Amino acid sequence: MTNLEQIKHLKWEGDYGINNTQTGKWIAFWKGKQLDVGGYYDENGSKIGKWIELFENYWDFSPVTYVGEYQVGNKQGRWDTFYDKQKMQSFTNRLNLEEEVVIRMVIKLVFGLIYTKIIIAHVKLLIQESIRTIIKLVDGIQCFKTKLCIKYHLEIYKIQWNCCQVIYRGEFKNNIMVGRWDTIFLENNTIIGGGNYDINGLKEGLWVDLHDGFNIYYKHIQTGNYQNGIRQGQFIESQLS
Incomplete structure (x- = not known):
């Protein structure tokens, strides 16, 4: 994490499993207030199911989130982008390419x-x-x-x-x-x-x-x-x- 605002104000909470991998439900807090973001990790530490993710440089003036589905750590199907909880655009990640x-x-x-x-x-x-x-x-x-x-x-x-x-x-x-x-x-x-x-x-x-x-x-x-x-x-x- 290199965004100074996130270093100061963003905190993730959840459980750790074997080999200190993230497991179960994880949620985030901004300045002590819970955000409507997060999702679940499987026992191997891979994201699964519906996730609401923060934009890399999320902060007070860039309240951007992404919403979509994971399958064994890979993004699937349609992902929607929200600015301050208002839908802005969507895309289909058909090939599961990180660079798409x-x-x-x-x-x-x-x-x-x-x-x-x-x-x-x-x-x-x-x-x-x-x-x-x-x-x-x-x-x-x-x-x-x-x-x-x-x-x-x-x-x-x-x-x-x-x-x-x-x-x-x-x-x-x-x-x-x-x-x-x-x-x-x-x-x-x-x-x-x-x-x-x-x-x-x-x-x-x-x-x-x-x-x-x-x-x-x-x-x-x-x-x-x-x-x-x-x-x-x-x-x-x-x-x-």
Whole structure:
């Protein structure tokens, strides 16, 4: 668990069986209050039956959950995604692939403004082409349309439940991130972070990282140095203007 908010406020409770494996019913608490999430493990520690799972970066401003069925630890059939208990989208995991992804644009009215959310079914998606995002008017609604090109590779940022769209832009060599990578905030198409990877795909030198809880309400970045992919010394946290 790397999300600082979750480290502080999220707690799971349940039983352990043989070899210290999770077994039986497990439930979660947020700031001491039980959440409507969880499910059952079998005697081997595999998820079974209906599960309500938390989004990887679940916190107060990203109350996102996934609902679906497991069979011996593998997702089965249809999974639905909920934002603050309101259903947003669903997908069918026919091949039980952890990397299977469905992305859908959702228009939401927040404080009188239209924002676009990207819904993804796993932590991150590596795309072998560049995505150029343009705005198109469809039936009077402001939408985003994607167009493929091949100059860059993009990595869609894992925190997408934030009424804003953030991507990493850079290059791969032998499926390893190398050289300069920029973090781009598509709301105003500006570079807000990034740094350099070495030939082994490890962060090196000065980097500007997004805070784990980065979203439209909490636009915080962390600046500091890496050596061989490991943070060195103190990282300075600041807020984007």
